[in-house]
Amino acid sequence: MDYIINITTAILKGSVNTLQLYFVVVLFSVPLGAAIALGKLSKSKWIQRAVGIYTWVFRGTPLLLQLFFVYYGVPILLRNIGAATGMPLSVSIKPFAAAVITFSINYAAYMAEIFRAGIESIDKGQYEAAKVLGMNYWQTMTRIIIPQTIRRVLPPTCNEAITLVKDTALVAAIAMPDLLRAAKEAVTRDFTITPFIIAAAVYLVFTSVVVVVFGKLEKKYSIYE
Amino acid sequence: MIMIKAEHIYKKFGTLEVLQDVSLEVHKGEVISVIGPSGSGKSTLLRCLNHLEKINKGSIQIEGSYIAGEDAHGKKLSIIKKELSITEKEIRLTCKKIGMVFQNFHLFPHKTVLQNIIEAPMTVNKMSKAEAIKEAELLLQKVGLLDKRDVYPSQISGGQKQRVAIARALAMNPDIMLFDEPTSALDPELVGEVLTVIKELAKDHMTMVVVTHEMAFAREVSDRVVFMDQGQIIEDASPQKLFTDPDHPRIKTFLEKMI
8 A cells, every 4th residue: 555655656746747748838839829720811821831831740740759859859950050150059958848849839730720620610700790890800800709719629629638638648758757757667666567557547537637627618618509 | 961872883703793883872861772683782782882892893982981992083992902002991990880780690699699789889999898888778778678688699589689780780880771681581470570670770860771672661661772683773763663663674573573
């Protein structure tokens, strides 16, 4: 019993990092995704093309590769540029920062597609009603379109939120201490699979919380239906 | 005073000529009904008048301000968007004088009846919330829906939705009201309540252009009736004349089918 408590404590300590990463990524990726979605719907062909390339690259390559690229690749790239130009460019990125940057950019690409589809699903009549009342683009989007979009994007966003919980485990690959790494250390040290089972339970608790929170949000946003 | 002056407007959707050389003048306090078969361009004409559609040729003035066409100095205005020399903002300001009611209401579903009405006065006209609510309640009383102020649009009938939509448009204090088939999406027994509200507005001398299939209503309320067919106005006359003795045989056949 003591053993289980000790292991659980260690794993929960590791999950503090996981949770920090999770919330910081949510904080960055949602607004970034919304901005990119507006870019996709922009009238400017150049903005459309730029954000198109963005989602093409970040949805089309493995998240783990992107993580390696930011953590190992960017410092090398900067050093080479430094060597070529004579500027002393040497940067080392902390694992947490690399994870935040990579996950935020990657998830924003997915969120952008969800938001774009949500915005496009709103009836054209809503834009026209806003227009004939004298509202400009910004007022129309913030007061009329986006509030209606929120309800519709909640279910697919919930999927992404659950996936993100599990994807955080990838940070083990850049030596960041997290939930899964704490469990794996205990497994290799003690030759027992109990820590894995505890880790699975903790992940299940996290994802369940996500599901419950989104369920509440959906209810809150459907009062008008 | 001339409220709307549309001169020789043309509108194409791709290769389809929806409006061909349409001219229309609406004076202050006049009620104009636009009738005609489906696809004759009635709704498109209405939508051009408040810049929901851009015209390809011709000009439109609202209370003397151009929203499309060439101004007095021969400058091209926003016929198609590349030739803008008045800004979208100026057009928006001019079009604020026009209220519009749609066939399918287009109420904001995430806002209550009251919130639908106070939204534009507050965000566009920067009216205080208290004042906006006061005016909204007066308007709701006028359309007979004060008891529905705190429900969402999904909870009321089509006729009630349309009355809310009328109140929402009136909240911006328009000089002109455009109605695009306001009763076409309604169950027959709900048509009357909406027409009653529009008739009330006519009594208050609101300038109105109403696209409608309600012949009895057009005959009773309008000062002039405009008959459109295949993108053209083929007759513009008093209801008396148009309904009893139209010049054009096409109108006769149409009216025979309608009644």
